[in-house]
Amino acid sequence: MSANLLFPSDPTQRAIARDLYALVEDRPLISPHGHVDPAILADDLPFPDPARLIIVPDHYLTRMLLSQGVRPAELGVPTRNGEPVQQDGREIWRTFARHWHLFRGTPSRLWLERTFTGVFGVDIPLGPDTADEVYDALAARLAEPAFRPRALFEQFNIEVLATTESPLDDLGTHAKLAADGWGGPGGRVITTFRPDDVVDMEWPGWAERVARLGEMTGEDTSTYRGYLAALRARRAAFIAAGATSSDHGHPTARTLDLTDAEAEALFQRGLRGEASAEDAEAFRANMLFQFARMSIEDGLVLQLHPGAVRNHNTWLYATHGRDTGGDIPQATDYVHGLAPLLQAFGNDPRLRLVVYTLDETTFARELAPLAGGYPAMYLGAPWWFLDSPEMLRRFRETVTETAGFYNTAGFVDDTRAFCSIPVRHEVARRIDAGYLARLVAEERLPLAEAEETIVDLAYHIPKRIFKL
Amino acid sequence: MSANLLFPSDPTQRAIARDLYALVEDRPLISPHGHVDPAILADDLPFPDPARLIIVPDHYLTRMLLSQGVRPAELGVPTRNGEPVQQDGREIWRTFARHWHLFRGTPSRLWLERTFTGVFGVDIPLGPDTADEVYDALAARLAEPAFRPRALFEQFNIEVLATTESPLDDLGTHAKLAADGWGGPGGRVITTFRPDDVVDMEWPGWAERVARLGEMTGEDTSTYRGYLAALRARRAAFIAAGATSSDHGHPTARTLDLTDAEAEALFQRGLRGEASAEDAEAFRANMLFQFARMSIEDGLVLQLHPGAVRNHNTWLYATHGRDTGGDIPQATDYVHGLAPLLQAFGNDPRLRLVVYTLDETTFARELAPLAGGYPAMYLGAPWWFLDSPEMLRRFRETVTETAGFYNTAGFVDDTRAFCSIPVRHEVARRIDAGYLARLVAEERLPLAEAEETIVDLAYHIPKRIFKL
Amino acid sequence: MSANLLFPSDPTQRAIARDLYALVEDRPLISPHGHVDPAILADDLPFPDPARLIIVPDHYLTRMLLSQGVRPAELGVPTRNGEPVQQDGREIWRTFARHWHLFRGTPSRLWLERTFTGVFGVDIPLGPDTADEVYDALAARLAEPAFRPRALFEQFNIEVLATTESPLDDLGTHAKLAADGWGGPGGRVITTFRPDDVVDMEWPGWAERVARLGEMTGEDTSTYRGYLAALRARRAAFIAAGATSSDHGHPTARTLDLTDAEAEALFQRGLRGEASAEDAEAFRANMLFQFARMSIEDGLVLQLHPGAVRNHNTWLYATHGRDTGGDIPQATDYVHGLAPLLQAFGNDPRLRLVVYTLDETTFARELAPLAGGYPAMYLGAPWWFLDSPEMLRRFRETVTETAGFYNTAGFVDDTRAFCSIPVRHEVARRIDAGYLARLVAEERLPLAEAEETIVDLAYHIPKRIFKL
Secondary structure, eight states: OOTTTTSOSSHHHHHHHHHHHHTTTTSOEEEOSOOOOHHHHHHOOOOOOHIIIIITTOHHHHHHHHTTTOOGGGGTOOOSSOOOOOOOHHHHHHHHHHTGGGGTTSHHHHHHHHIIIIITOOOSOOSTTTHHHHHHHHHHHHTSGGGSHHHHHHHHTEEEEEOOBOTTOOOHHHHHHHHTTSBSTTSSEEOOBOOHHHHOTTSTTHHHHHHHHHHHHTOOTTSHHHHHHHHHHHHHHHHHTTOOEEEEEESSOOOOOOOHHHHHHHHHHHHTTOOOHHHHHHHHHHHHHHHHHHHHHHOOEEEEEEOEETTOSHHHHHHHOSSSSOOEEOOOOOTTTSHHHHHHHTTOTTOOEEEOOSOTHHIIIIIHHHHTTOTTEEEOOOOGGGOSHHHHHHHHHHHHHHHTTTTBOOOOOOOSOGGGHHHHHHHHHHHHHHHHHHHHHTTSSOHHHHHHHHHIIIIIHHHHHTTO | OOTTTTSOSSHHHHHHHHHHHHTTTTSOEEEOSOOOOHHHHHHOOOOOOHIIIIITTOHHHHHHHHTTTOOGGGGTOOOSSOOOOOOOHHHHHHHHHHTGGGGTTSHHHHHHHHIIIIITOOOSOOSTTTHHHHHHHHHHHHTSGGGSHHHHHHHHTEEEEEOOBOTTOOOHHHHHHHHTTSBSTTSSEEOOBOOHHHHOTTSTTHHHHHHHHHHHHTOOTTSHHHHHHHHHHHHHHHHHTTOOEEEEEESSOOOOOOOHHHHHHHHHHHHTTOOOHHHHHHHHHHHHHHHHHHHHHHOOEEEEEEOEETTOSHHHHHHHOSSSSOOEEOOOOOTTTSHHHHHHHTTOTTOOEEEOOSOTHHIIIIIHHHHTTOTTEEEOOOOGGGOSHHHHHHHHHHHHHHHTTTTBOOOOOOOSOGGGHHHHHHHHHHHHHHHHHHHHHTTSSOHHHHHHHHHIIIIIHHHHHTTO | OOTTTTSOSSHHHHHHHHHHHHHHTTSOEEEOSOOOOHHHHHHOOOOOOHIIIIITTOHHHHHHHHTTTOOGGGGTOOOSSOOOOOOOHHHHHHHHHHTGGGGTTSHHHHHHHHIIIIITOOOSOOSGGGHHHHHHHHHHHHTSGGGSHHHHHHHTTEEEEEOOBOTTSOOHHHHHHHHTTSBSTTSSEEOOBOOHHHHOTTSTTHHHHHHHHHHHHTOOTTSHHHHHHHHHHHHHHHHHTTOOEEEEEESSOOOOOOOHHHHHHHHHHHHTTOOOHHHHHHHHHHHHHHHHHHHHHHOOEEEEEEOEETTOSHHHHHHHOSSSSOOEEOOOOOTTTSHHHHHHHTTOTTOOEEEOOSOTHHIIIIIHHHHTTOTTEEEOOOOGGGOSHHHHHHHHHHHHHHHTTTTBOOOOOOOSOGGGHHHHHHHHHHHHHHHHHHHHHTTSSOHHHHHHHHHIIIIIHHHHHTTO
16 A cells, blocks of 8 residues: 555656565665664563553654653653653553654654554554554554564564674673574674773763773773773674674764874873863774774774764753763764875775765765775765655765765664664665666666666665675 | 646646645735834835835845846945935836846746736736836836735735834834734734844944943943843833744854853943954854843743854945845854753743754754754744745755654745735745645655645644744 | 656656757857867877776776775876886776776766767667677777867867866967967867966975976066966966966865965965965965956956865875875855955956855855855856766756856866767756756746746856856
C-alpha cells in the first residue's frame, strides 16, 4: 500500500524509482555506525513496554514535545535532581499520542509509522483517541518470542551492526556476543572505538576517566606518552572484539599537529584542572591528528562527527543530563580545520577518514571538493537532524556533481532505536532511488548504470569503506 | 484564470494543492506584523496617485531600478540634500513601466500583477506601451469610494492588522482608530512596540530620543534604571492600545545578560557620545535580554529581526535617508547569539520569542533545532528578500523535518504596501498548499492531516502565537 | 536522441522547455571568460592524442581519480620533482576508462559524453572494455583537417572567445591572431587582463615578476607609484589587443582603500620579502580597489573570482605545481568585503563589476541583494565546482527573486578545455530553459516574456555586460 512512499510523483520518475528500489529492497542491511546498546542483543530479553522502548530513550521525540511545553519528566525521562518522573508507560504513551500532530512532516513520524506497521504489523493510525489501542497492540507483540531482539535482528535482515563504546568499556557484552557466535571480528555485532570521554577535557570527570584508562591498560596515564600508549592498547582490544572503525564527536573539525612537548603541557594542565577552553580545543584538535596516525598503523576507519554545541539547553542538561535533546548544530569549517590532518595524511592510502556534518552548507562548498580530491577522505551520510528525506535528497543533489557517488561512504543509521533500523535504511534507499530516477529521466545517466549504482550505494560501498 | 498560480505542475500534486488551497482561500487574513502607516486607516482618505501609492514608497522596486542605473529621484523618492525629485506621478510610472522586465521572476512582479488584477480589476499587462493606460485605470479606481482604505480593509477580509510604532509615538493615531471602533485591545488595527530608535546608540540622535522618552514618561532617562522604567511605561501604553508584541531589528542576534552596573556604564558612554561600536553592540545585546525579561512580566510576544547591515549603500543613505533599499543581509549566528537569552528564559512558558532571519542557511542548521527544542521559541516566516515563492517553499523543506509545522509562527506580510497584503498571504497559502500536496503525493502525510494543517498554518497558528 | 537532456520530466514543463531551448540552440556562443590557450588558435595545429587533449590538462578529471588513489602521474600530469610520469596516451586513456564510473552524476561525465558524440561523432559508450575503441575513434578524428582548432571554432559557432593572460605576457600570440584576422579589438579571439601573479605577494617569485613588469613597461616598479603606472600601461596594451575585461582571483572578496603611503609601505615590505600574511591580504584588497578605479578610467569590466584556498593539497602542489586540482573553496564574505569598493564606486555607471562565487550560500543572502541594489554590480555565472546542472538551476532559484535576470552577467564557460565549450553553453541554456519553463508552468511568467528572456540570457546579456 505504500509502494510509492517517498518516490517523486512525476510518473516517469516514479516508475524508474520503483524499479531501482526493487533492486535493493531485500538486500541485507549494513549498519556500520550506530548507538544500539549491545546488551539488548547479548541478553536477548523481551523489550520493555512500548513507551520505554520507543519514547523515553528517543530525544528526537522528547525534545519536540518539550518545544511545545511538555516536560521530559512527563515522558518518563529520568531526572538527576530528584524531580518526579512519570513511571506509567501507558500514561507516557497517552501524553505522546496527544501531541502526535507535532511530528507531521518529520522523519520521526515516518520512522515510527513504518515501525508500527512494518515491524509490528500494527496498522491503527496513532492519535489521541487510539493511544490505548496502539499501546496494547504493540505491547502484545513485544511479549511474543518473534519480537525478541535476536529474532528481530534476523527479521530485519541485518548483515552487520556496529555499536559504539568508550575505551573504558570492558567489552564484556561483546565478548558474550562473540561466545554466542554473534560477535567478534567479522561477526554480526561489532564495536566501535569512541574515545571522546577520555579526550575531551571539558567533559566533567575527564581526569578520573584518564586515570581509569591507565588502570585498565597498565599504562601510566599521568603522562601524555602513557596516555597515548593506553589508547593504542584499547584500540587493539577493540579490534580484537571486531571493531573496524573509531568515531569522534568534536565541537569543531579542527585538527592540530602538536609536538609531544606541547601536547604534554596541555595534558598536564588538563589533569590539574587548569585547562582553558582554548587548551581543551587544542588538545582535541591534536588528538584527532594522533588518531589519524594511529589509524594508519592499525587500520581503523576514522569517523569524525563535528559541529554540535553540546548541552545548549542548560536546564535540560542540569535536569536530565547529556544526550537528552539539548545539543544544537553550529556552523563548521572543514577547509581550514581539517587542513593539518589532510596535508599530513590525506594522500596516504592507508588512512580512511569518513567525515560527517550538521552544517549542510559545507556539503557543496567544502566536503565534496575535499572528498573529491583527497584519497583518504569519504563523505559520511547526512547525520542526526540531517538524516531526513529532504536532506538525503539534497545531499545527493549538492554532493554528487563534485564528489560523485563513490566518494560517499554509504548510509549510516546512527541510531539508538533498534526497531527503527529497517525504516531508516528503507528511507535512504528510496531517496537514492528517486534521485537516480531523476538522473535517468533527465537523460543524465543510463538506466543500467543507475541500477549498478543503487546496489553499490545500498550495499557494496558501506561494506568496502567500513571494511566489513 | 490563475487558478493554478504557484502550484506544482505535476498533475497529482496540483490537484491536491488546489483542494488544500480551497480550504484557506477565503479565510480571514491575520497580519500580526507589518509597517502599514496606521494614519491611512485612521484618516481613511483616498489614496494618492498610482505612482505615489505603489512605486515611491516601495524600496523593493526603487532599488531594482537603481541597480540598472535609474536614480531613485527619477522615481520620486524624496531627497534630503536638495537634489531635484521627479514630482509627476505619470512620469514616474512611465519610467517604471519601461523597466518592468527587470522584475521577471521576482515576487514584486507577482505582487503587483495580482494587486492590479485582484484588487483593482485592471487586467491590462503592464509595459512601456501600456503605462498610461494602466496608470489611468488605476487612478480611476483610486478615486472611487470602494477603494478607500477602510473599504479595502473590509474587502481584503483582514481580521487583524498590527502596525509598528516607536516608543516615542504618542499612539494618537491608534487612539483615533479605537474611538472609531477600529482599534484598541482586541481591535482590528493594533500597534507593535518597536524600540530600536531608543536602543541603538549608533542611530544618530539616540541621546536626544532617550531624553524625549524621559519627557514622555516622566522617568529620569539619564540613568539606566530610569530608562528601563520609561520603556516599561511605554510598553504598558502600547498594550493599552492593543499591542500584543514587540519587535526588534538588530544587526546580529547577540544577547547578553549584563549586570546593572555594566549596562549603566555603557548607557552613560552612549549618552556622552563616547560609545564604541562594541559598546553599542553590547548594549543592544543586553537590551534584547532585558526585553525578554519584560515580556515575561507583561506578556508581549518578542519578535526578533536580526541580520541586516543598515545603509550599506552609503550614497543612497546620504541622498535619500534610511529604509530606501540600501540595507544588505549578512550571515547571522543564532546558536551562540541567542544562548544567553535562551538559557535564561527559553524554557519559561511565559516567554514567546519569534525569530526571523535573512540568512537561510540558519533555518536547518540553527533555527529549526532551537525552535524544535525550546518551549519559548518559534520560527518567524521568511522575511524581506526571503518572502518569495521559492524561499517560502525552501523554508518548509528545510524547517519542517526538524521543527515540524507547529513551531513556526505563521505567515507575516511585514509590508508597508497596504494594497499588497492580500496577494502576499495568497502566495504563502499557495506555497504551503503545494508543499503539503507534495507530502501527500509522496505518501508522507495523509490528506486529512494536510487539510487540518493548512488551516492551522493560515489561520489558527498566527492567531495563537501572536495572542490575537 | 538526447532532445530532452536536462529538461524536467514533468510533461508540461518539458514541452515548454523544449520550445524555449529551440530559440537559443543555434545562437552563436559568447565566451567572455575562459582559459583556452590562445596558441591553439594562433598556431592551428592538430590537437595531440585524445589523452593529452582531454585528460592530462583537466584537473576536474585528475583530482577525481586521485580521490580514489590514482596518482596524477599515472594520468600523465607532469611532475616537478622528477617523479616518472606515464607518457603513453593510450595507457593514460585506459586508466581513465577503468574509473569512468566515478563520474556518474557529475558534469564532467556530461561534458565528455557530449563532446565525444556532439563534437567528434563518437557514440561508443566509454568504459573499461571500450577504452581502446573510443581512443582510436577520437584519434582518427583528431587527424582530420575538420578537427583543427580553427575549423572547430567555426563549427562551434563561437562569436567571440576571451582568453586570459598575465600582464607579463607579451601578447605576441594575440598579435598573430590579429594578423590573421582572428583577433584584436572586436575580433573573434581577445585577451583578458589577469594580474594576480604581479599582485599576490604570497605567490613565490612576486618581486621578480614585479621587476619584470618594470622592464616591460619602462616604469620604475621599485615604487608603488611606478608599479601602478606599469599596470596601467599593460592594461592599455591589453585593451589594444582587444581586451574588454580584467579578471582577479583572490582568496577573499576583501577590498580596502589604502592611502598611497600605506600601500607603498606594504609594497616595500613585499619587495623586501618581509610581508606578513596580513600585509599580503591588505595589499590584494587595496589593489582590487585600485583596479576598480582604473576600470572607471579605461572601461575594462572588472571580474572578481574570490574564495579559493589555493594549493590546499600541499603534496599535489609540491609534486605537480599550481592548478592541478588541489584548490578548495572557502566561505566568503561579500557584504563586508566589497563594502569599501561599492561604497566608493558602486553607484558609478562607469564601473562594471562582475562577481563570482564558490560559496553558494552567498547567492541569496549577499550577492543577489548587492547586485540588485548597486548599479555597478552584476552576478557572474556559477563557477568551477558550481558550473553544474543542479547548481545552475539553484542559481536561478536563489538569485532571480531578488536580483531578477538582468543583474546576472550571462553564462561563462571559464574553461581550458576548448572542445568542451559547446556542451557547457548547451547545459546552461538547457537549465535556463527548464527554469523558465517552470515559471511559465506555474503561471509566474507569460510564455512570451520567457521567450524573450532566454534569448537575452544566452546572447544579448553577455554581449552587453562584457562589452563585446
